[in-house]
Amino acid sequence: QVQPVESGGGSVQAGGSLRLSCSVSGYPDGIRCAAWFRQAPGKQREGVAHINGDGTTHYYADSVKGRFAISKDDAKNTLYLQMNSLKPEDTAMYYCATRGIWFCPNRAAEYTFWGQGTQVTVSS
Numbered sequence: 001q002v003q004p005v006e007s008g009g010g011s012v013q014a015g016g017s018l019r020l021s022c023s024v025s026g027y028p029d030g031i032r033c034a035a036w037f038r039q040a041p042g043k044q045r046e047g048v049a050h051i052n053g054d055g056t057t058h059y060y061a062d063s064v065k066g067r068f069a070i071s072k073d074d075a076k077n078t079l080y081l082q083m084n085s086l087k088p089e090d091t092a093m094y095y096c097a098t099r100g101i102w103f104c105p106n107r108a109a110e111y112t113f114w115g116q117g118t119q120v121t122v123s124s
Helices: none
Strands: 003-007 010-013 018-025 033-039 046-051 057-060 068-073 078-083 092-099 118-123
Touching: 003 092, 018 033, 018 092, 018 118, 033 068, 033 078, 046 068, 046 078, 057 068, 078 092
Parallel strands: 010 118
Antiparallel strands: 003 018, 018 078, 033 046, 033 092, 046 057, 068 078, 092 118
């Protein structure tokens, strides 16, 4: 029943910004644990940021701290990732994931619902 759908990816020059959105349908009373992951070609999928059901931020990858911000709007059933000061190494497919528990796990394998991904490309 829970279905995440990402949007907002695209191409941007280094130093620019993007805001990713993830519509998360199926939760009757607000989004529970939700997270952003990313994967570059030939690389392992890595966690970017997590947000718990109560809105507290559990995790940011060291590589994005101070530049990215995860948030959600439960009234709109939407998860966001604000990405500022983008670098070429941020280039990847970005995925929205969620699980029907209040506090987020760290491993990708523990998430039960996934979006299709949205591509982010940062050029020099």
